[in-house]
Amino acid sequence: MYLAEAPIEQHEEERILLVDDNPTNLQVLLQTLSGRGYKLLIAKNGESALRIAAKAKPALVLLDIMMPGMDGYEVCRRLKESSETRNITVIFLSALDDTKDKVRGLETGAVDFISKPFQAEEVIARVQTQLKIHKLEQALSARNRQLEADKARILESMNEGIFGLDRLGQITFANPASSAMTGWSIEQLTGQNLIQVMQGGESEVSNLTGPLAPIEVSLNKGVSKTVENATFLHSDGSPFPVDYSCTPIMENSSPSGAVVVFRDISEKKRQQEALQKALDELESQKEQLTHVSRLSTMGEMAAGFAHEVNQPLTAISNYAQVARRMLARLELEDDLGLSEAMEKINTQARRAGEIIARIRSFVKKPDHVLGSVDPNRLIQDTYKLAEVDARNNHMEIHLEQEDGLPNVKVDPVQIQQVALNLIRNGMEAMRDMDTRSIGVYVRTERQDDNFVKVSVIDRGHGLADDAEEKLFTPFYTTKADGMGIGLTVCHSIIQSHGGRLTFQRHPEGGTIFEFTMPIAD
Numbered sequence: 001m002y003l004a005e006a007p008i009e010q011h012e013e014e015r016i017l018l019v020d021d022n023p024t025n026l027q028v029l030l031q032t033l034s035g036r037g038y039k040l041l042i043a044k045n046g047e048s049a050l051r052i053a054a055k056a057k058p059a060l061v062l063l064d065i066m067m068p069g070m071d072g073y074e075v076c077r078r079l080k081e082s083s084e085t086r087n088i089t090v091i092f093l094s095a096l097d098d099t100k101d102k103v104r105g106l107e108t109g110a111v112d113f114i115s116k117p118f119q120a121e122e123v124i125a126r127v128q129t130q131l132k133i134h135k136l137e138q139a140l141s142a143r144n145r146q147l148e149a150d151k152a153r154i155l156e157s158m159n160e161g162i163f164g165l166d167r168l169g170q171i172t173f174a175n176p177a178s179s180a181m182t183g184w185s186i187e188q189l190t191g192q193n194l195i196q197v198m199q200g201g202e203s204e205v206s207n208l209t210g211p212l213a214p215i216e217v218s219l220n221k222g223v224s225k226t227v228e229n230a231t232f233l234h235s236d237g238s239p240f241p242v243d244y245s246c247t248p249i250m251e252n253s254s255p256s257g258a259v260v261v262f263r264d265i266s267e268k269k270r271q272q273e274a275l276q277k278a279l280d281e282l283e284s285q286k287e288q289l290t291h292v293s294r295l296s297t298m299g300e301m302a303a304g305f306a307h308e309v310n311q312p313l314t315a316i317s318n319y320a321q322v323a324r325r326m327l328a329r330l331e332l333e334d335d336l337g338l339s340e341a342m343e344k345i346n347t348q349a350r351r352a353g354e355i356i357a358r359i360r361s362f363v364k365k366p367d368h369v370l371g372s373v374d375p376n377r378l379i380q381d382t383y384k385l386a387e388v389d390a391r392n393n394h395m396e397i398h399l400e401q402e403d404g405l406p407n408v409k410v411d412p413v414q415i416q417q418v419a420l421n422l423i424r425n426g427m428e429a430m431r432d433m434d435t436r437s438i439g440v441y442v443r444t445e446r447q448d449d450n451f452v453k454v455s456v457i458d459r460g461h462g463l464a465d466d467a468e469e470k471l472f473t474p475f476y477t478t479k480a481d482g483m484g485i486g487l488t489v490c491h492s493i494i495q496s497h498g499g500r501l502t503f504q505r506h507p508e509g510g511t512i513f514e515f516t517m518p519i520a521d
Contacts, residue, residue: 015058019049046070065094080109163260183235218246222255317349372520382419396439408517422456429460451516459510
C-alpha cells in the first residue's frame with residue numbers, strides 16, 4: 001500500500017518522524033508505534049525529512065541510512081548543523097551491521113541503531129528509551145536556562161563587583177556593578193588581565209608584590225584570600241580604595257581560575273576619616289574644657305582671696321585716718337610731711353579696695369539680667385579694671401567717649417567681660433613692639449538710631465592671614481599659651497544681646513575690634 005507524505009493523527013504526546021524510501025518498512029514502523037500516544041510523521045526521502053523536521057520539530061527521527069539521493073548520514077549531519085533541529089534525537093535504521101558504519105553514524109550525531117529487519121519489541125524499547133532520555137535532556141536544558149537566568153539576575157542585582165578569572169588571570173566574566181565601579185564596559189574588561197588592568201598595565205604579573213599579590217597566590221596555589229584597603233584603578237587611571245576576596249575555582253584538585261569579589265570603600269574611608277577628625281576635636285575640646293574648669297576654680301578662689309585681702313586694706317585705710325587725726329590733735333609741725341603720707345596711704349588703700357571690689361564683681365557668676373545702662377559709665381568701669389594691666393605692661397589706655405550717649409539695654413557684667421578681653425588682647429599684641437608707646441584706644445560713639453558702638457584699637461602685630469575664616473572659631477588661637485575661647489565667648493555674648501562683634505585690619509598696622517550694643521527703649 002502506498003503512503004503519502006502526511007502525518008497520521010494519534011492521541012500523541014511526542015512527535016516521531018519516520019524516514020524510509022521503502023513503503024513496506026514505513027508500514028511496519030507505523031503498525032509498531034501506532035496507538036502508543038505518539039504523533040507519527042512520515043517522509044520517504046532525505047529532502048522531505050529535512051523540510052518536515054524543520055517545520056514540525058519532532059522529538060525523535062527514525063532514519064534509514066540507505067536512501068537514493070541524500071542518504072541518512074547526510075540528513076543527520078544537516079539536522080545537527082541547524083540550530084533549529086540540532087536537539088532532535090536520531091536513531092538510524094539500517095541493514096548495515098559493520099562497525100565502521102555504526103561509528104560513522106554516531107559521529108554524525110545519531111544516538112542509536114536499529115537493525116533491519118525490524119523487531120517490534122526492539123523498536124518500541126529503543127524508541128521509549130531515547131524519548132525518555134530526550135525528555136530528561138529537555139528538562140535539564142530548561143533547568144539550566146532557568147539557573148543561568150537566576151544567576152544573571154543575582155549577579156546584576158549585587159552591589160559588589162565580581163570578576164571571573166581563568167587560570168592565567170584573564171577576565172572571563174564581569175558583572176554590571178564591576179563595570180559601574182571601574183568605569184570600563186564589560187566588553188572592555190573581558191579578556192584583559194585583571195592584575196595588569198588594576199596596575200595601569202605597567203607592571204609584570206609574575207613575582208608580584210603588594211595588595212594585588214593575593215590574586216596571583218589564589219590562581220597559582222588554590223588558596224582563598226581576603227584583602228582590606230587595596231587599590232583598584234578607574235578607567236581614567238584614578239585610584240579608588242577597595243576591599244576584595246579572591247576564591248579559587250578548583251578542578252581535579254588544581255586551580256583552574258578564580259572569582260574576585262570587591263567593593264568600593266571610598267565612602268567608608270571618608271566616614272572613618274570624618275569620625276577620627278571628630279574624635280580628635282573632641283579630645284582637644286576635653287583638654288580645653290579641663291583647662292576652663294581649672295580657670296573657673298581659680299576664679300572662685302580669686303573671689304575668696306579678694307574678700308580676705310579687702311579686710312586688711314580697710315583696716316589700713318582706717319588706721320591711716322586715725323593717725324592723721326592724732327597728728328592734728330598734737331598740733332605738731334609737719335616738717336616731715338607725715339600728714340600728707342598718711343593721706344596717700346589712705347587714698348591708695350581705698351583705691352586697692354575699689355580694684356578688688358571690681359574683681360569680685362567681675363568674677364562673680366550673676367544671672368543674665370538686662371538693664372538700662374549708661375554705656376560711657378560701663379566702659380569707664382572697665383577702663384579702671386584694665387588700668388593695673390596697663391601699668392604692668394608700661395602702656396597707656398586712651399579713653400575717647402562721645403558725650404550724651406543714650407542708655408543701652410545690656411547685662412553690664414557680660415559687656416565688661418567683652419570690653420576687658422578686647423583691651424587686654426590689644427595690649428598683649430603690642431607688648432613686644434615699638435608701637436607700645438602709642439597705647440590702646442577705646443572709643444564710644446553712637447552708630448545709628450538703634451546701636452551704640454565701642455571700638456578697641458591697637459597698633460600691634462595684626463592678625464593671621466586666615467583670621468577672617470577662623471578668628472571666632474572655638475579653640476583657634478595664635479598665642480603660645482592661649483586657649484582660643486576668649487573671642488568666641490565675646491562673639492556669643494554680643495550676639496545674645498542683639499549686637500555684632502566685628503574686626504578689621506588697621507591700615508597702619510594692628511587691629512580694630514568693634515562691637516555694638518542696642519539702645520534701650
